[in-house]
Amino acid sequence: MAITAEDIRYIAELARLHLAPEEAARYAEHAGRIVEYVAQLNRLATASVEPTAHAVEAAGFSREDLPRPSDAAAAILANAPARDGDLFTVPKVLG
Amino acid sequence: MKTIHALAKRLQAGEVTSAALTEQYLARIAELNPALNAYLTVAGDLAMADARTADDRLRRRADLTPLTGVPIAIKDVIVTKGIRTTCGSKILADYLPPYDATVIARLRAAGAVILGKCNMDEFAMGSSNEHSAFGPVKNPWDTSRIPGGSSGGPAAAVAADCCAAALGSDTGGSIRQPASHCGIVGCKPTYGRVSRYGLVAFASSLDQIGPMTKDVRDAALLLEAIAGFDPNDSTALNVPVPSYQTELERGVRGLKIGVPKEYFVGGLDPEVAACIRSAIDTMKALGAEVSDISLPHTEYAVPCYYIIAPAEASANLARYDGVRFGLRAGNGAVSLKAMYGATRTDGFGPEVTLRILLGTYVLSSGYYDAYYRKAQQVRTLIKQDFLTAFNAVDAILTPTAPTTAFRFGEKTADPLQMYLSDIYTISCNLAGLPGVSIPCGFVNRLPVGLQLIGRPLDEATLLRIAYAYEQATPWHTQQPEAGISQPS
Numbered sequence: 001m002a003i004t005a006e007d008i009r010y011i012a013e014l015a016r017l018h019l020a021p022e023e024a025a026r027y028a029e030h031a032g033r034i035v036e037y038v039a040q041l042n043r044l045a046t047a048s049v050e051p052t053a054h055a056v057e058a059a060g061f062s063r064e065d066l067p068r069p070s071d072a073a074a075a076i077l078a079n080a081p082a083r084d085g086d087l088f089t090v091p092k093v094l095g
Numbered sequence: 096m097k098t099i100h101a102l103a104k105r106l107q108a109g110e111v112t113s114a115a116l117t118e119q120y121l122a123r124i125a126e127l128n129p130a131l132n133a134y135l136t137v138a139g140d141l142a143m144a145d146a147r148t149a150d151d152r153l154r155r156r157a158d159l160t161p162l163t164g165v166p167i168a169i170k171d172v173i174v175t176k177g178i179r180t181t182c183g184s185k186i187l188a189d190y191l192p193p194y195d196a197t198v199i200a201r202l203r204a205a206g207a208v209i210l211g212k213c214n215m216d217e218f219a220m221g222s223s224n225e226h227s228a229f230g231p232v233k234n235p236w237d238t239s240r241i242p243g244g245s246s247g248g249p250a251a252a253v254a255a256d257c258c259a260a261a262l263g264s265d266t267g268g269s270i271r272q273p274a275s276h277c278g279i280v281g282c283k284p285t286y287g288r289v290s291r292y293g294l295v296a297f298a299s300s301l302d303q304i305g306p307m308t309k310d311v312r313d314a315a316l317l318l319e320a321i322a323g324f325d326p327n328d329s330t331a332l333n334v335p336v337p338s339y340q341t342e343l344e345r346g347v348r349g350l351k352i353g354v355p356k357e358y359f360v361g362g363l364d365p366e367v368a369a370c371i372r373s374a375i376d377t378m379k380a381l382g383a384e385v386s387d388i389s390l391p392h393t394e395y396a397v398p399c400y401y402i403i404a405p406a407e408a409s410a411n412l413a414r415y416d417g418v419r420f421g422l423r424a425g426n427g428a429v430s431l432k433a434m435y436g437a438t439r440t441d442g443f444g445p446e447v448t449l450r451i452l453l454g455t456y457v458l459s460s461g462y463y464d465a466y467y468r469k470a471q472q473v474r475t476l477i478k479q480d481f482l483t484a485f486n487a488v489d490a491i492l493t494p495t496a497p498t499t500a501f502r503f504g505e506k507t508a509d510p511l512q513m514y515l516s517d518i519y520t521i522s523c524n525l526a527g528l529p530g531v532s533i534p535c536g537f538v539n540r541l542p543v544g545l546q547l548i549g550r551p552l553d554e555a556t557l558l559r560i561a562y563a564y565e566q567a568t569p570w571h572t573q574q575p576e577a578g579i580s581q582p583s
Contacts, residue, residue, distance in 0.1 A: 008452060015409060015455040016416070016435040017448060030510050031453050037511055038398040038466070041473050051471030052478060054300050054330065055527025056286045056551060061333065063326055075176075075193030081423030088418055091434050 003032040096572060099259050099313045103161040106153055113153065113164030117146035117208050120166045124210065124257045131233050133242075133251040135171050136179045137211040142166065145208040152206055161316045163206030168258035170249045171212040172219050173304065174293040175199055182295050183215040183227040183245075186415050186422045186442030196293020197328065198262060198304050198321040205320050210258050213248030217444045218412065219269055219297045221245050222516035225507055226446040234277060235575040236541055240500040243273030243516075249307045250277040254575055260308040260317055264294055266301045267400055268495075268520025271532035274307055275495035275544025278534045278573065280561070281307045282314045283520075285552045286527035287332035289318075290325035298407035299330075301400075301524040310571050311533065311562040315339035318554060334552060342555040343562040348382030350560060353488035357393035358519055364498045370536035370543040371494050374564065378492065381563050388488060390480040395473050396522040397514055402457050402470035403525070409454025412447070415439060449510060478526040485550045490560055493519050495532040495544035519546060529554045533561045534570035542570075 005024040008031065012019045019027065073086075082089045105111045121139050128134050149164035174180045174192035176199075181187045195203065202209065216226040224232040224247030232247040234240040235255040242251040246263030250273035253261050263270040265283035274281025282305045289304045296302060306317035319340065324333040354375060359368060379385050417423035417438030425437025443451065457466035484491060497518060506513040523530040528548055535545035545564070549557040565571050 003456070007456070011452050011455045011459065014459065015413075015451050016432070016439050017443070017451065018436045018440040027449060027452055030449055031456065033511060034401055034453060034514075035456070038402050038470075041395055041398050041402075041469050044392075044395065044473060044476065046469060046472035046476070049472040049475050051468055052474040053471060054286070055474070055478060055525065056330075056332065061329055063329075072193040075191070076419075079190060079193070079420035081417055081421065082426070090418055091428050091431050093431050 003028050003035055096309055096574070097256055097259055098309045099161055099165050099316060102165050102259055103163070106164045107159060113146040113149040113208060114143065116164065117142050117166050117210070120210055120258060127255055127257055130238060131235060131251050131255060131257070132230050133213055133232050133248045133255065133257060134168070134211045135181055135183070135214050135229055135248070138178045138209060141178065142208050142210050149206045149208060160205040160320070162202060162320055164208065165259045166208045166210045167202060168210050168213050168249055168252045168261040169199065170215055170246050170261065170263045172215060172264050172295045173198060173262060174295065175209065175212065178209070178212060180212060180295070181229070182219070183217040183229060184442065184444070184447070185228040186438070188228070188422065190420055194293065197290035197325045199293065201321050213252050213261060215248055216245035217447050218295070218408070219245040219264055219266055220408070220446050220450055222268070222272060222513050223501070223506065224248070225503065226444060228444055231503060234500045236278065237500065240502055240541070241276070243276035243496070243500060245269040246273045246307060250274055250279060250281070253277070253279045253307050253309060256574070260306060260313050262304055262321070263307045264302060264304050265524065266297050267404060267524050268517040270305050270307060271520050271530055271544070271546060272496050272517060274532040276500040276542065278542030278570070278575070279307060279309060280311055280314045280531065280533050280571070281305065282318060282531045282554070282558070283523060283529060284318060284322065284554055285529045287330050288322050288529070288552065288554065290328040290331045292325055292327035296411040298404040299411060300407060301404060311558055311565045312340065312343060314531070315343055315558045332552070337555050339555055339558050342559050345559055346382065347378065347560050347563045349384070350490065350556070351384045351386065351488040352378055352560070353386055353388035353484055353491045355388050355390040355393065355484070355491060355493060357390055358493040362497050362515065362518065363494060364538070366538040367494055367498060367543050370538065371545060374535040374545050375492065377564060377567055381567055383560070385492070386488065388484050388491070390484060390522070392473065392476045392480050393522065396477055396525060397518055399470045399473045399477065399525060400521045401453070401514060402466050403474065405450040405454035406458050406467050407454070409451045409458065412451055415442060446510070474525050477522055481522070481526045481528060481548070489556055491548040493546045493548065495519060495546040499538050499541035499543060523548055527551060529557055531557045531561050533565055535568070536570060
């Protein structure tokens with residue numbers, strides 16, 4: 001299935017990426033060829049096959065969610081691209 | 096050769112101090128890195144502090160491990176407290192992690208010295224290291240060629256002896272393929288064998304951390320140091336970790352090794368194939384029983400992976416939004432959404448952008464069943480192929496990569512050609528199985544790698560076979576002519 005530059009612009013919007021028109025065309029071409037390539041999976045009949053999300057069945061345990069002391073707050077805040085004291089700042093969300 | 100086990104012997108005998116050794120490595124990195132670009136960050140002061148702590152431990156002979164005082168390099172996708180961790184991306188160019196990954200905490204507890212952080216394809220997406228935002232790594236065997244990827248930096252650092260050993264990560268072959276191209280040993284453990292806590296996520300159901308080393312004994316002891324249950328990773332398996340080192344010398348007599356016919360078809364370089372055939376003869380001579388097997392869904396592994404991995408990546412990389420850490424662009428943006436877009440567009444390179452687009456596409460409304468669910472079903476078939484094969488054999492032997500290291504620029508124009516570099520390594524990740532690449536010869540002075548794939552959690556048998564082969568062959572003793580003196 002061909003992917004158009006318009007498809008790519010829509011997907012880019014969903015993924016929060018801005019593409020220039022010539023970039024959209026290039027990504028559409030590359031993504032289109034990959035989507036064509038992966039479509040060969042359709043040669044396999046899989047209606048009765050269970051999907052595998054994780055290869056190792058035992059994977060995925062739960063533990064109690066207990067509070068633990070942490071001294072990382074300062075180091076975490078130090079990574080903020082923009083902050084106001086102990087708060088992360090962002091552009092205005094509500095008009 | 097400066098293996099971990101050889102250095103440990105000298106450190107523990109008092110023949111060299113960790114401080115002296117670390118200084119020698121830092122000097123060698125300073126000399127070679129401008130040409131190789133294997134390290135993105137050299138943590139010189141912190142490494143010297145680690146070394147002095149290790150020397151104190153060595154003097155007191157307190158709680159010594161084979162890693163005490165040994166200088167190790169880390170792929171820049173594993174977080175290190177206070178040491179910049181970039182993932183090869185502009186979006187994390189200045190990121191200082193507030194915590195250590197579990198594998199780093201374990202290395203530190205064992206007394207290892209962390210030399211620095213190694214270059215990689217951005218967010219581990221690539222097979223040549225050409226997708227790093229900080230420039231490609233050069234292959235120490237031929238600097239006009241790629242080192243493989245995505246763990247190209249660690250592979251080159253180990254091959255050029257700019258560290259004793261390294262940790263890499265492997266989502267579709269990112270430890271094994273560069274190990275093959277740089278003539279070193281690379282081990283991707285069973286999914287869940289090693290904690291992923293602090294491994295920056297690419298494709299969470301496929302990612303695994305593993306050792307990249309100069310020989311098989313080092314891979315065994317480094318894996319032993321990092322493996323095991325971790326309450327901070329819900330996918331870490333709560334099963335005992337065997338002593339891989341004590342298993343090494345048991346030989347291969349009586350072990351059954353399968354060779355899948357689907358791995359010896361078009362695309363495999365004939366001279367690489369000849370190296371693999373010769374390795375099969377060596378295995379037979381050592382007493383292994385080698386037989387032909389079939390993994391019928393092999394041809395579907397790459398297409399299956401290029402649905403699942405981008406899908407998971409597109410979700411994992413949603414966190415880079417310019418709010419809590421990393422780059423922020425569009426500071427004058429009028430809306431939050433505009434800031435997100437500006438940041439992500441400016442911060443991600445072309446390959447990461449392509450994979451986010453692909454992943455978002457296959458997960459988008461109306462396409463989920465046709466792509467993602469279909470790929471998960473094919474993943475089941477690929478896994479079943481292996482489990483069926485392991486009813487008859489103890490391990491599977493294949494080439495690691497279809498060719499030796501290719502030249503820069505050879506595959507960058509066509510993403511699909513690049514993806515096919517991982518055609519022999521990807522199935523392992525989809526099936527969650529352990530895989531090891533070891534040197535098995537040279538073609539035109541470029542290293543060739545042999546891959547061994549094992550049953551779930553059976554790294555011990557793989558390392559045992561790898562060790563028997565290595566000890567019977569000269570390949571692991573060969574080093575690239577970097578044209579400079581070795582650390583003494």
